[in-house]
Amino acid sequence: MTPGPTEVPAAVRQRMAEPTPNPDVEPEFVAFYRELTDKLARIYHADRSGESPREAAERRDVVVLGGEGILGLEAAVASLVDPGDRVLCLSNGLYGAGFADFVEDYGGEAVVCEVPWEETLDRGTVEARLDDADEAFDVATMVHCETPTGTLNDLDPILDLLADRDVLTVVDAVSSLGGTPVPTGKVDVCLGASQKCFSAPPGLATCAVSDRAWERIEAVENETYYADLEPWRTAAEDEWFPYTHLTANLYGLDAAADLLLDEGLEGVFDRHETAARRCRERAADLGLELYPAEERDSSPTVTALSVDGRADELQRAMREDHEIVLATGLGDLEDDILRIGHMGHNARVDRVDRTMDALEAVLD
Numbered sequence: 001m002t003p004g005p006t007e008v009p010a011a012v013r014q015r016m017a018e019p020t021p022n023p024d025v026e027p028e029f030v031a032f033y034r035e036l037t038d039k040l041a042r043i044y045h046a047d048r049s050g051e052s053p054r055e056a057a058e059r060r061d062v063v064v065l066g067g068e069g070i071l072g073l074e075a076a077v078a079s080l081v082d083p084g085d086r087v088l089c090l091s092n093g094l095y096g097a098g099f100a101d102f103v104e105d106y107g108g109e110a111v112v113c114e115v116p117w118e119e120t121l122d123r124g125t126v127e128a129r130l131d132d133a134d135e136a137f138d139v140a141t142m143v144h145c146e147t148p149t150g151t152l153n154d155l156d157p158i159l160d161l162l163a164d165r166d167v168l169t170v171v172d173a174v175s176s177l178g179g180t181p182v183p184t185g186k187v188d189v190c191l192g193a194s195q196k197c198f199s200a201p202p203g204l205a206t207c208a209v210s211d212r213a214w215e216r217i218e219a220v221e222n223e224t225y226y227a228d229l230e231p232w233r234t235a236a237e238d239e240w241f242p243y244t245h246l247t248a249n250l251y252g253l254d255a256a257a258d259l260l261l262d263e264g265l266e267g268v269f270d271r272h273e274t275a276a277r278r279c280r281e282r283a284a285d286l287g288l289e290l291y292p293a294e295e296r297d298s299s300p301t302v303t304a305l306s307v308d309g310r311a312d313e314l315q316r317a318m319r320e321d322h323e324i325v326l327a328t329g330l331g332d333l334e335d336d337i338l339r340i341g342h343m344g345h346n347a348r349v350d351r352v353d354r355t356m357d358a359l360e361a362v363l364d
Helices: 010-016 027-044 069-080 094-105 123-132 156-164 211-219 247-263 265-285 311-322 349-363
Strands: 061-066 086-091 109-114 139-143 168-172 189-193 204-209 302-306 337-341
Touching (some): 010 247, 027 061, 027 189, 027 204, 061 247, 069 139, 069 168, 069 189, 069 204, 069 211, 086 094, 094 109, 109 123, 123 156, 168 211, 204 211, 204 247, 247 265, 265 302, 311 337, 311 349
Parallel strands (some): 086 109, 086 139, 139 168, 168 189
Antiparallel strands (some): 061 204, 189 204, 302 337
């Protein structure tokens, strides 16, 4: 019950065991890859009702990279940021702040706009930072769900603001995509991964890219190869991929996407919200407090509980005594936060109840 990697269902494991085409020479692979990215696009663009927008301006090209989700974050920065470019890194947690490291690695000027980690990003704070800046920003980065602290940022007002200022946007949606609607149609590069709400094994990063982002990507002098998004724009059309793709992993992600689409995305989102609500109700009954200052800021995919120096102890007891794996916090909050992942295949009330029953026993 960690917030990723999540348990991989049997249908995904079975699909990964099937024979796969040679991705370098067999046209069957290209046809499969196109079908997979079409499915992923439906998930990326789904609104609360599970439907995708019909406006062409909101559609994004989806590509799948061979590497864990962090590859997507680095590739976005490497492909969009030239030395000297100014990047506004919006942060209310570890991954939001971490974007600044990538920006500096590639020679950009990172300006961090940070709010307390128990809070969420807000338009007013971002607007004030934009107004106070001496120079305009080229790119802005942000995180939808800050997994280490369990918050979900309402990005729509911020994305509208940045669009008005002509700032290109990058969103890390790794731990929200497939579990809750993502405002992909307002994002220039929206990043996902296979091992969170999809419940496929780690190893693939997904990117939904706007036309405006592709134009900038083509103009940037990217000195990397593996983290360069430019070749992926026409990879399927050209029937040539930058490297030998991870066919078994792609088969697994395809099966995972089928499970979500067959269930219906509205039902998937409802299932995550129901599991999250049950988890927090049970936590309150146990006298545990959420790390986010306001419950409404908590993500439907992960619950972060404040446990003040007991996270490692509780995690060990849950694993050893009940065979349930939870996650602690990260960084300075490693031993102060216990995280329960109700995402993907694990976003089910019965699994939450089993977990909270065990946590109750451990606390006693």
